[in-house]
Amino acid sequence: MDLLRFITAGSVDDGKSTLIGRLLYDSKNILIDQLEALEKSTKNKENGEVDLALLTDGLRAEREQGITIDVAYRYFSTPKRKFIIADAPGHVQYTRNMITGASNANLIIILIDARQGVVEQTRRHSIIASLLKIPHVVVAINKMDLVEYSQDVFNNIVIDYRQVATQLGLTDVTYIPISALDGDNIVDRSTKITWYSGQPLLEFLEEVKIDNDINLTDGRFQVQFVIRPQTDELHDYRGYAGKVISGIYKGGDKVKVLPQDIETTIAGVEVAGKPANEIFAPQSAVIRLTDDIDISRGDSIVKIENIPKVSNELEVLLCWLDDKPLISGNKYLLQHNSRQVRAVLKNVEYKLDVNSLQRQPVDGNVKLNEVVKATIRTASPLVYDGYETLSENGSAILIDETSNSTVAAVLIKQ
Amino acid sequence: MSEYHLNYLEQLESESIHIFREVAAQFEKPALLFSGGKDSITMVHLARKAFAPGKIPFPLVHIDTGHNFPEALEFRDWLVEKVGAILIVRKVEDTIRQRSLTEPKGKFPSRNWLQTYTLLDTIEEFRFDCCIGGARRDEEKARAKERIFSVRDEFGQWNPKLQRPELWNIYNGRIHKGENVRVFPISNWTELDIWNYIRHENIDLPSIYFAHERKVIEHEGQLVAISEFVQPAANDVVLTKKVRYRTVGDMTCTAAVESKAATLEDVINEIIATRISERGETRIDDKVTEAAMEDRKKNGYF
Numbered sequence: 001m002d003l004l005r006f007i008t009a010g011s012v013d014d015g016k017s018t019l020i021g022r023l024l025y026d027s028k029n030i031l032i033d034q035l036e037a038l039e040k041s042t043k044n045k046e047n048g049e050v051d052l053a054l055l056t057d058g059l060r061a062e063r064e065q066g067i068t069i070d071v072a073y074r075y076f077s078t079p080k081r082k083f084i085i086a087d088a089p090g091h092v093q094y095t096r097n098m099i100t101g102a103s104n105a106n107l108i109i110i111l112i113d114a115r116q117g118v119v120e121q122t123r124r125h126s127i128i129a130s131l132l133k134i135p136h137v138v139v140a141i142n143k144m145d146l147v148e149y150s151q152d153v154f155n156n157i158v159i160d161y162r163q164v165a166t167q168l169g170l171t172d173v174t175y176i177p178i179s180a181l182d183g184d185n186i187v188d189r190s191t192k193i194t195w196y197s198g199q200p201l202l203e204f205l206e207e208v209k210i211d212n213d214i215n216l217t218d219g220r221f222q223v224q225f226v227i228r229p230q231t232d233e234l235h236d237y238r239g240y241a242g243k244v245i246s247g248i249y250k251g252g253d254k255v256k257v258l259p260q261d262i263e264t265t266i267a268g269v270e271v272a273g274k275p276a277n278e279i280f281a282p283q284s285a286v287i288r289l290t291d292d293i294d295i296s297r298g299d300s301i302v303k304i305e306n307i308p309k310v311s312n313e314l315e316v317l318l319c320w321l322d323d324k325p326l327i328s329g330n331k332y333l334l335q336h337n338s339r340q341v342r343a344v345l346k347n348v349e350y351k352l353d354v355n356s357l358q359r360q361p362v363d364g365n366v367k368l369n370e371v372v373k374a375t376i377r378t379a380s381p382l383v384y385d386g387y388e389t390l391s392e393n394g395s396a397i398l399i400d401e402t403s404n405s406t407v408a409a410v411l412i413k414q
Numbered sequence: 415m416s417e418y419h420l421n422y423l424e425q426l427e428s429e430s431i432h433i434f435r436e437v438a439a440q441f442e443k444p445a446l447l448f449s450g451g452k453d454s455i456t457m458v459h460l461a462r463k464a465f466a467p468g469k470i471p472f473p474l475v476h477i478d479t480g481h482n483f484p485e486a487l488e489f490r491d492w493l494v495e496k497v498g499a500i501l502i503v504r505k506v507e508d509t510i511r512q513r514s515l516t517e518p519k520g521k522f523p524s525r526n527w528l529q530t531y532t533l534l535d536t537i538e539e540f541r542f543d544c545c546i547g548g549a550r551r552d553e554e555k556a557r558a559k560e561r562i563f564s565v566r567d568e569f570g571q572w573n574p575k576l577q578r579p580e581l582w583n584i585y586n587g588r589i590h591k592g593e594n595v596r597v598f599p600i601s602n603w604t605e606l607d608i609w610n611y612i613r614h615e616n617i618d619l620p621s622i623y624f625a626h627e628r629k630v631i632e633h634e635g636q637l638v639a640i641s642e643f644v645q646p647a648a649n650d651v652v653l654t655k656k657v658r659y660r661t662v663g664d665m666t667c668t669a670a671v672e673s674k675a676a677t678l679e680d681v682i683n684e685i686i687a688t689r690i691s692e693r694g695e696t697r698i699d700d701k702v703t704e705a706a707m708e709d710r711k712k713n714g715y716f
Binding site for chain 2: 001002003070071072073074075077081082084096097099100103104211214216224225227228229234237239241242243248270272273274278280281282283284297321333335336337338391392395396397399401404405406409
């Protein structure tokens with residue numbers, strides 16, 4: 001059994017909460033007391049039906065305002081897979097939350113209201129999916145019950161969305177006609193949408209291949225923590241703990257420590273205190289080296305066959321996530337996995353319109369939810385790959401040193 | 415499937431270990447909040463793995479309500495000894511006395527809420543800048559929205575509207591003086607994941623997690639053990655039942671479930687078969703108001 005993380009994106013009223021409620025409900029992941037609480041809170045409503053959307057409503061503040069404030073995580077599993085849903089709100093102003101939820105996702109479900117077709121929000125969500133390189137896209141065309149299960153309506157939306165997908169370079173896109181409210185094509189095949197021969201949504205989620213999404217070729221490892229027990233029996237032990245970002249490592253491998261630029265050999269690899277033959281992404285592991293080198297948190301141990309870039313001048317796409325605007329020339333902290341360096345934002349070249357992907361001149365400061373192309377200079381060099389080729393080693397955040405807030409998502413260009 | 419493949423438990427384990435290491439590296443004085451329940455026991459197991467062959471580089475902190483199951487305390491001391499960790503115990507009883515707080519009354523006098531005072535005092539006493547907690551996002555609505563690194567202000571309060579975006583696997587634990595961070599390494603685990611992992615790793619648990627005979631009374635459909643803290647009223651019928659616990663909290667606010675499960679295998683099978691969620695089944699205090707947890711979290715609760 002493996003693990004699939006996905007995010008659901010849709011505009012307000014596209015039925016996103018109903019869809020998630022339906023997935024949880026139909027896959028029998030809602031338990032009796034949760035159902036009871038649900039029925040209790042539905043009682044005051046007029047039609048008396050259980051409102052699945054309420055299952056995913058979280059905080060009282062949200063219920064009072066009838067909105068979703070933040071990304072919520074939901075869990076369910078079937079005999080085939082465990083699923084983690086990042087449930088991101090659809091409001092325009094919450095692009096920030098969608099980026100948060102999408103950054104770890106293997107897959108995105110983009111909901112389209114069959115009556116509305118492809119709208120501005122659809123484009124925005126798709127652009128974020130393409131910027132963040134989410135490997136798999138499902139376009140769930142919802143509310144088919146309200147368009148009499150029409151194949152023409154479905155086909156026209158598919159034609160429209162294909163244009164978006166082509167423009168954005170989304171290659172793995174699957175289209176499913178559903179009615180979340182009635183459960184059509186969610187868990188069971190719809191008896192009303194007879195012209196659709198593909199898989200229902202859950203079956204697709206269970207079977208979509210995600211193994212190849214992990215890069216096992218390029219050896220990348222960043223040191224998180226140095227383990228030095230300094231006990232009598234482990235007097236000289238020095239283990240570099242971290243997560244294998246990509247690739248495979250084993251004892252005897254020739255590696256390079258960056259940015260120090262020192263070549264050495266792996267003495268041994270360990271997982272949870274036990275020697276292992278090999279370690280691979282995304283394992284948390286320990287590497288021991290044959291030579292005594294001064295290595296600390298944030299340094300990289302990479303395989304010599306294929307070396308990442310080492311530079312203190314970065315071309316980046318920035319998604320601005322803070323209420324305070326970005327001010328060109330300001331200093332920030334840049335955190336790349338576990339490495340924190342001081343950084344200065346040098347040059348904001350252009351703004352990317354997240355509705356059209358058009359480049360626009362930047363007038364004034366960069367505001368919340370805007371995406372810009374910029375140059376960053378760091379105080380000491382960063383060891384990275386381009387986000388497009390190896391996202392796990394090409395992503396970073398910016399931290400405002402005065403507020404300590406995470407103010408930007410950084411996608412490093414090649 | 416390739417040999418370079420992690421199943422879901424291995425993926426969850428790897429993620430949790432990564433989080434533990436971030437905590438150890440980013441904070442000066444972290445502590446692991448240890449309740450004695452299966453989630454904290456699993457966390458200790460994960461923390462050992464994260465720093466092996468070294469020792470866990472932070473103390474375990476037990477906020478003791480004084481309403482514990484004796485089996486849980488015994489187990490706690492045994493575990494601390496086994497892993498060679500440092501244990502810090504601070505008692506709610508002492509806080510009540512020092513701060514002249516009012517003890518909750520009633521038949522099930524839960525000190526659950528008062529724990530917050532002791533916790534905040536303990537954080538101040540030791541100047542902890544990070545407290546590692548065993549909360550899971552599947553437990554409860556408010557928790558579903560909390561970050562893995564959750565910043566609390568100097569009053570320990572959580573502000574759901576002002577959470578830092580948490581992207582990729584990059585954790586920003588920077589704080590101002592007086593603030594602290596609650597970190598939840600097992601956020602993405604469900605109850606069943608925990609049980610499956612316990613079975614897979616052969617993790618020892620206190621005996622009360624398995625079926626045993628106990629004198630109980632029935633309260634609104636839930637079974638509550640008779641103890642020095644909970645005495646039957648005149649109209650209560652005291653029954654002897656075979657029960658186990660799904661969660662281990664205070665004797666005053668943790669209900670037992672009828673069970674014949676003597677082994678981990680049995681427990682897991684019962685959990686798969688059961689259709690009542692963990693908190694609903696075993697927490698007497700959560701039913702009070704729907705927003706109970708949201709309120710407690712905002713006030714600095716775990």
